[in-house]
Amino acid sequence: MGNVEKIESGARAARTTLVSGVVLALIGAVLWATTGGIELPVVSPSKVGVVLLVVGAIEIVVGLAMMIGRSARGRQG
Numbered sequence: 001m002g003n004v005e006k007i008e009s010g011a012r013a014a015r016t017t018l019v020s021g022v023v024l025a026l027i028g029a030v031l032w033a034t035t036g037g038i039e040l041p042v043v044s045p046s047k048v049g050v051v052l053l054v055v056g057a058i059e060i061v062v063g064l065a066m067m068i069g070r071s072a073r074g075r076q077g
Helices: 003-034 045-076
Strands: none
Touching: 003 045
């Protein structure tokens, strides 16, 4: 695998991580906002929404860090 393929692969991975984080955060926010009064025997959907929101936020941070790290490496050499 050449340098160009590695760069393109890294950019794609960062973009995918960022997009999946946004999607998870949106789904989590919708669940949290719309299912406040619903209680299920095992877990409430609003708690699942909060967990998805947090996981999505973490993925967004990781995706941004991957993009920033990749651009910093590109400037160095």
